[in-house]
Amino acid sequence: TQLLEQSPQFLSIQEGENLTVYCNSSSVFSSLQWYRQEPGEGPVLLVTVVTGGEVKKLKRLTFQFGDARKDSSLHITAAQPGDTGLYLCAGAVGTSNTGKLIFGQGTTLQVKP
Amino acid sequence: NAGVTQTPKFQVLKTGQSMTLQCAQDMNHEYMSWYRQDPGMGLRLIHYSVGAGITDQGEVPNGYNVSRSTTEDFPLRLLSAAPSQTSVYFCASRRAGYFPQETQYFGPGTRLLVL
Numbered sequence: 001t002q003l004l005e006q007s008p009q010f011l012s013i014q015e016g017e018n019l020t021v022y023c024n025s026s027s028v029f030s031s032l033q034w035y036r037q038e039p040g041e042g043p044v045l046l047v048t049v050v051t052g053g054e055v056k057k058l059k060r061l062t063f064q065f066g067d068a069r070k071d072s073s074l075h076i077t078a079a080q081p082g083d084t085g086l087y088l089c090a091g092a093v094g095t096s097n098t099g100k101l102i103f104g105q106g107t108t109l110q111v112k113p
Numbered sequence: 114n115a116g117v118t119q120t121p122k123f124q125v126l127k128t129g130q131s132m133t134l135q136c137a138q139d140m141n142h143e144y145m146s147w148y149r150q151d152p153g154m155g156l157r158l159i160h161y162s163v164g165a166g167i168t169d170q171g172e173v174p175n176g177y178n179v180s181r182s183t184t185e186d187f188p189l190r191l192l193s194a195a196p197s198q199t200s201v202y203f204c205a206s207r208r209a210g211y212f213p214q215e216t217q218y219f220g221p222g223t224r225l226l227v228l
Contacts, residue, residue: 098169
């Protein structure tokens, strides 16, 4: 069974602080996706990283895929209250159309003004 | 485009009752799937379909049935509801491209409480 361990599970910080969320596994993934979920809504894709060592930036968010394609991190610089939400990582298993996503448990982020 | 829509938004069932959760997408996506989300467990795949007439089991299929008669619709049936099926259910769809790089679109979810 492939597992993705996400840490921390909960994070409460003040506006302006930096934070990093980690997503770790002993399995290799074809890609790693990060989603953000607001209360009462479905997850929305933020980014997909595909190549080992790849770094992608989305405004104040920086995503990195580990060299061995087993882990990933999400770093937020100068967090704002609008960043509050549930962040989910998901590893892609397989490359064919029947490929599946394995989700981490999620990190609940609260940014206080 | 409405994207992925789900009905109902909320449902309360008694143990043993049956019901169907509806899911529809208007993006002509070949792949559709159902997940359940429970606290501290992320999203777990229940069933999926790669096209009309083709379905397969995911990680937690027991107690659920699916069928796919059209590209647009992918209903999830609970045959005899149990309290363990209390959860938030999400439907998702994506194109049948190179899977690792395809965007998966999620519906808004159905909150189900089984008493």
